[in-house]
Amino acid sequence: MGGYRVLDALKDRTRLGECLDAAGNLTPEGEERLAAALTHFQALGAAAGVPDVQVYATSALREAPNGEAVAARIRERTGIYPVIISGEREGQLTYLGAAHSVDFGPDNLLLDLGGGSLELARGGPEQAQDVLSVPLGAIRMTRAHLHHDPPTKAEVRAVQDAVRAALAPHAARFRVQPGTHVVLSSGTAEAAAALIAAQGDSVPGSVNGLSLTTADLGALLERTRSLSAARRTRLPGLERRADTVVAGLAVLHAALETLGATRATVSEGALREGMLIEELGRHAAYAAGLSARQRSVLGAAERFGANLAHARHVTALARDLLTRLEEAGEASAPEARSLLTAAAGLHEVGQIVAQSSHHKHGAYLIRHAGLRGFSPREIELVAQLARYHRKSGPKLSHPEYAALSTPDRTLVARLAAVLRVADGLDRSHAGQVRLLALTRSPSGWTLALSGANPLDLAGARDKADLWAREFGPLTLKAEQPGEEAMLGA
Incomplete structure (x- = not known):
């Protein structure tokens, strides 16, 4: 796996946990903070x-009843969809980021504290x-227990009692x-390590890898x-977090006392770094094959500035869909997979010209891209797909x-139907959707999925028209209850 170099960094503490109403919904102020940060x-x-921005939303949007609605509105306003991830997924990615920031051994316990939640993750040198x-x-x-300034000892005890409970x-799992x-x-944790290590009024430039004891904390x-x-x-170091x-x-x-820890190491690598490490690993594995x-x-695709992560995931979904169609008895030409x-890898290259009509721009670019290993006929088929x-x-x-031959027109129509559904299933550009099963019945097809968010489901619904024409109606069955939609005619 290749390394990476940080070109720039920006931190904007939205503190969405402060912007929840009595029902737990994110308020308009919170939505404004989020939109401003993403902009x-x-x-x-x-x-x-950078052609694309990947955003993961955690505790505040995850728990807010209107979280998905806010995410959809943010996409309309900014063009960026904040993908809401589970606490378990957040912990896994944070563990990965920390594992590439400090030295992990055979048995590691990570505590990652955010504004709304605490994640505990246990694992080996690389994965939780x-x-x-x-x-x-x-x-x-803070909102639940600390009501005085400064807080009373009883209020702090209430926080710690809640943690222990x-x-x-x-x-036993995390001891x-x-x-x-x-x-x-x-x-x-970073602020605590800096204060404990500080000499006079100065703090170290980096606290990554610094150790502190539970007693010091x-x-x-x-x-x-x-x-x-x-x-x-x-x-x-407390200028912006003095209140929490x-x-x-x-x-x-x-938490450290409850789990029996007397010492801990601070990692500056967390969720953001885990997202990056995971993406680099996916790309390296993809390119190697x-x-x-x-x-x-x-x-x-790289030359035309395509979003490689999205292209890679659409490619995987499209190939998986084609395999499942073939297993269900739908024959395809020997060259269909290639x-x-x-086409999946290049389907959005036209955006380098313009977003409007980028499918047509993309076809032109593919025809003149000098693709190696393809015959003129194959290049034309890829362009049309x-x-x-x-x-x-x-x-x-x-x-x-x-102008295509009748067999080639059939091939383009059927493969384009697959590509459209695959592209729709990554409408959010989150790369989270996985296919579980594709089954056929007299009434049509059912595609079982995991990891699909509402935007992905809507994207597949909007692009399933050609699938319905070529193969028959398609029903999406999402892993989460209540996320089933009838697609196609």
């Missing part, structure tokens, strides 16, 4: 030539095998054993508890399609 990130990415997410975040616990049923490496990942908790929020603001640091330290201290002609496709793979990944399906009124 800033989008501008930074555009300045660096056991993940728990509990609603013990710093903002949540929440972790008690799971303590520290001889040789367990305990790691903390959070802004609170307890002493810092009492020190910050006794100060007003205004005085905590003057402590180095007491609850955050109380949660971490109680390509044939010479498909490496030519990848080179063209052509579909190439990309042309029909969106908007209208193939028609005899389209000159290029009409």
